[in-house]
Amino acid sequence: MMRTSDDILPVVGLEIHVELATATKLFCRCRNTFGDPPNTHVCPVCIGLPGALPVMNRRAVELSMKVGLALDCKVADYTKWDRKNYYYPDLPKNYQISQYDLPLAADGRLEIPLSDGSTHVVRVLRAHLEEDAGKNIHAAAAHTGVDLNRSCVPLLEIVSEPDMHSVEQVLGYARAMHRLVRWLGASEANMQMGQMRFEPNVNLRIKRGDVEFRTPIAEIKNLNSFRALERTVAFEIDRQYAAWLEDPEGFSIDKLGKQNRGYDDDREQTVFQREKEEAHDYRYFPDPDLAPVVMDKSWRDSVAAEIGELPLARWKRYTEDYSLSPEEADALTQDPETGDILDEAVDTGADARRGVNLLLGRGAALANERGCAIAAVGVTGGQLGELVKMQDAGEVNATAAARIFDILTETDQSPREVAEREGLLAVSDSNQIEQWVEQVIEASPQAVEDATGGGKKQKGAFGFLTGQVMQLSKGAAQPQEVQQILRQKLGL
Amino acid sequence: MTDITELSAVELRDAITAGDISAVAAAEAYLEAIDRIDPRLHAYNEVHRDRAMERASDIDRRLSAGERPGPLAGVPVALKDNLCTAYGRTTCSSAILADYRSPFTATAVRKLEDAGAIVLGKTNLDEFAMGSTTETSATGPTLNPWDTGRVPGGSSGGSAAAVSAGICAAALGSDTGGSIRQPAAFCGVVGFRPTYGRVSRYGVVTYGSSLDQVGPLARDVSDCALLTAAISGHDPADSTSVPADVPDYPATVDTPLENLKIGVVREFLSDSLDADIRQAIDSAAETYASLGAEVREVSLPYSAIDRDDEGNISSHAVACYYIVAMAEASSNLARFDGVHFGHRTAERVRDIVELYSRTRAEGFGDEVKRRVMLGTYTLSAGYYDAYYNKAMKVRRLIHRDFERAFETVDVLLGPVAPTVAYRLGEKADNPLQMYLGDIYTISVNLAGLPGLSIPGGVSKAGLPLGIQLIGPVFSEQTLLRAGHMFEQASGIRRLRPDLAGT
Numbered sequence: 001m002m003r004t005s006d007d008i009l010p011v012v013g014l015e016i017h018v019e020l021a022t023a024t025k026l027f028c029r030c031r032n033t034f035g036d037p038p039n040t041h042v043c044p045v046c047i048g049l050p051g052a053l054p055v056m057n058r059r060a061v062e063l064s065m066k067v068g069l070a071l072d073c074k075v076a077d078y079t080k081w082d083r084k085n086y087y088y089p090d091l092p093k094n095y096q097i098s099q100y101d102l103p104l105a106a107d108g109r110l111e112i113p114l115s116d117g118s119t120h121v122v123r124v125l126r127a128h129l130e131e132d133a134g135k136n137i138h139a140a141a142a143h144t145g146v147d148l149n150r151s152c153v154p155l156l157e158i159v160s161e162p163d164m165h166s167v168e169q170v171l172g173y174a175r176a177m178h179r180l181v182r183w184l185g186a187s188e189a190n191m192q193m194g195q196m197r198f199e200p201n202v203n204l205r206i207k208r209g210d211v212e213f214r215t216p217i218a219e220i221k222n223l224n225s226f227r228a229l230e231r232t233v234a235f236e237i238d239r240q241y242a243a244w245l246e247d248p249e250g251f252s253i254d255k256l257g258k259q260n261r262g263y264d265d266d267r268e269q270t271v272f273q274r275e276k277e278e279a280h281d282y283r284y285f286p287d288p289d290l291a292p293v294v295m296d297k298s299w300r301d302s303v304a305a306e307i308g309e310l311p312l313a314r315w316k317r318y319t320e321d322y323s324l325s326p327e328e329a330d331a332l333t334q335d336p337e338t339g340d341i342l343d344e345a346v347d348t349g350a351d352a353r354r355g356v357n358l359l360l361g362r363g364a365a366l367a368n369e370r371g372c373a374i375a376a377v378g379v380t381g382g383q384l385g386e387l388v389k390m391q392d393a394g395e396v397n398a399t400a401a402a403r404i405f406d407i408l409t410e411t412d413q414s415p416r417e418v419a420e421r422e423g424l425l426a427v428s429d430s431n432q433i434e435q436w437v438e439q440v441i442e443a444s445p446q447a448v449e450d451a452t453g454g455g456k457k458q459k460g461a462f463g464f465l466t467g468q469v470m471q472l473s474k475g476a477a478q479p480q481e482v483q484q485i486l487r488q489k490l491g492l
Numbered sequence: 493m494t495d496i497t498e499l500s501a502v503e504l505r506d507a508i509t510a511g512d513i514s515a516v517a518a519a520e521a522y523l524e525a526i527d528r529i530d531p532r533l534h535a536y537n538e539v540h541r542d543r544a545m546e547r548a549s550d551i552d553r554r555l556s557a558g559e560r561p562g563p564l565a566g567v568p569v570a571l572k573d574n575l576c577t578a579y580g581r582t583t584c585s586s587a588i589l590a591d592y593r594s595p596f597t598a599t600a601v602r603k604l605e606d607a608g609a610i611v612l613g614k615t616n617l618d619e620f621a622m623g624s625t626t627e628t629s630a631t632g633p634t635l636n637p638w639d640t641g642r643v644p645g646g647s648s649g650g651s652a653a654a655v656s657a658g659i660c661a662a663a664l665g666s667d668t669g670g671s672i673r674q675p676a677a678f679c680g681v682v683g684f685r686p687t688y689g690r691v692s693r694y695g696v697v698t699y700g701s702s703l704d705q706v707g708p709l710a711r712d713v714s715d716c717a718l719l720t721a722a723i724s725g726h727d728p729a730d731s732t733s734v735p736a737d738v739p740d741y742p743a744t745v746d747t748p749l750e751n752l753k754i755g756v757v758r759e760f761l762s763d764s765l766d767a768d769i770r771q772a773i774d775s776a777a778e779t780y781a782s783l784g785a786e787v788r789e790v791s792l793p794y795s796a797i798d799r800d801d802e803g804n805i806s807s808h809a810v811a812c813y814y815i816v817a818m819a820e821a822s823s824n825l826a827r828f829d830g831v832h833f834g835h836r837t838a839e840r841v842r843d844i845v846e847l848y849s850r851t852r853a854e855g856f857g858d859e860v861k862r863r864v865m866l867g868t869y870t871l872s873a874g875y876y877d878a879y880y881n882k883a884m885k886v887r888r889l890i891h892r893d894f895e896r897a898f899e900t901v902d903v904l905l906g907p908v909a910p911t912v913a914y915r916l917g918e919k920a921d922n923p924l925q926m927y928l929g930d931i932y933t934i935s936v937n938l939a940g941l942p943g944l945s946i947p948g949g950v951s952k953a954g955l956p957l958g959i960q961l962i963g964p965v966f967s968e969q970t971l972l973r974a975g976h977m978f979e980q981a982s983g984i985r986r987l988r989p990d991l992a993g994t
Binding site: 044047048049050051052053054055056083085087089092093094095146280281283284285287288289290291 | 575576582584589592594595596598693694695696697698700701702728729730731732819820822823826827828829831832833844845848868871872873876880
């Protein structure tokens, strides 16, 4: 799209729905699970039969408190449940139990790392807990089924302030939230399973000269992937600017307010959705079937104690204390466990840099091969620490260390035991190395000639001879020592 | 040998436990009485004949094996048809649930059966318990055994009529605004609404969630104590049920209270009260005084009846009650939409909205529609503060009135209803008039208190007169003992209508 000299500021807020990873549903004891045949995890409560009553799942409240605390929110002393009344076939009671005017958590913030190494703060307006609806299944032409396995699954709705001003920031916030809820164990946040859904609100502030224009807000419902989120926001920014260019006075928030739009995955664009007649009157009122929830200090404190270092804090610590690049720090803060291994290794006195090299070198490669997280390849912090220290002390060289790392993924033995068993301990016996050097010199007259000839082949030939010696040592010799002896013998 | 159906529940239980009467004989006697009498009253929506007989022989088997089947061993009872049972239908006397079968049994019912009771069947009610006459039932009205030209009251009219006519030993009802106490008064039986939270609401088809409470209807206060003890107690499946110990009501019911302080509510003795009922209350007060109780006047200003210059009466409590109850009902009844269970329109529909509206138009009666509409209105944007929020404030004031009154007295004494049983159709066309009939019962529901309705005599025209005892939260034991004291001293108990005339 052609941009004029107009100064365009996208303004984006994001509602994120997160299904919590509780064992059972929010108001009944049915299993909270995904992918089983329709209506196999249902009971009178979650299918809304007459006479059934909800009973709150405390763990769902705790996980929500945990997310709220991690987002720096004020977690309420007291909250209650409200009914949001609307008719829809996937909502068997025709009301959803939610939280209206007293959300569980409010006034928080999430700082997100950006690609240039800086960070951006997005304020969190509120986070409230509610029950998820079931799913309509349009199986045949004139027939719709309803699967209520998802009905009553705990859903945390996290609403941001409109603090994002670029696609990168929107994506950064969404990814940071995804990482955070997984980090806390609050949700598996699996997008394919609909465990994390996005609803961006997008509009533009356009400055032309001294006049500021604001386009109508578009709310795009139910996005199920980062890709859809990215494309939707990008599409909306372009669409709104184009619409504004055509009619700068008419296409304004004052005249058109807010519109619901849906994302068409195939066409990769958003489409206008007609307003439902009573879409905005949910007739909220306190649910008389449920007691208010008191979240006293001791409960809040015990939940807070479950929260360790958060991903961004760790990311900052790694970039500052360990001097890692933003990308390295990012890779090490995908989950809490990978960084825990590094930190444990460093705690044993190992060098962080070498630890990172092993984790993001062999560790990442193995994780990639095996389709698992780095932390899951099977090397403990203690093993990593000892290995790094051995490398530091010259007891193993880098090649040997990498091999030992691989072997450690399949054994509980210590790196030293592995190194001894595999003959990978560095050989610093110079008599032994001299013997290998002489053996190589004798066997490679051409390379010796090149290496001592001073021509342009000299460097390559010297490298070749070094490699031959290393091979004889099965990687156990220290390359520096080999080169020193080699130079001596060749008279270089 | 005495007619089995003449015995009280306690007497029958004792006879069955002692082996003097078999549970099967008791069940047979009641089923026979139902066959003989119920066609004239329509107290029952459905009779569970085979199941009752099976359960009765099971009780007999257990007794002969030396087991003790419980404090209600073999006692035949009836259930208001808004209590879910995993057997038979649960219709709420509504066309929308005409063929509905619940997969589970209400906690109160389960507890009653665990205590050995035999369920005879489900009794008629105002549709979804919305009404005070049982006339809004989709299965037709129940008639009052004292005068079949009159209503039995409601909404638990079927249960009250069944107890009164001796076609069950006792029954369960539910009380949202007086639905146990008022029909008990109209039919001359004892009706008890326990404290909100005392009895589990799990399995009661909800009308007004914050007001509903299950309770017994019985022939005398001792039977009432027996059933109350059986159904009370905390239920983890109902978040609003209270985890408090349940006293042994039957063990203490016949122990008179000493130094009892009784308050007569000044606002309840206005001129809108029938003279006969006023008389019954005065004499009840005298009876208590003669037993050594201190009787004094107390005031509940927010439960007062106001009369404007044109003679129109109104009441804070009635207004507050109908806003809260209808708001809750409008949401509670939203689930009856033809999608997942219950009646669904047979008409071809264009879309889901038409399916909803046709199903509900066909399935609900006028009174239910009226209340759903009013409730929807009061919760709507722009009206919420003026109605629902204000009603919640009034509710707190009503509660405070009672708290203040109970600082000086143990029990309040007053009427149950302003009149004796209405004639059929008398109030049907004037809903507001009918709502005002709840004037003495609804404050109790709004405040979550227990209220006991007991017979206070018979009017000149030969109709039962009800009096009401109200206590603070969890004062069931006091109320039952106070009720029993009156019963013993006045001799007014186990009133039986002359069914020959019906």
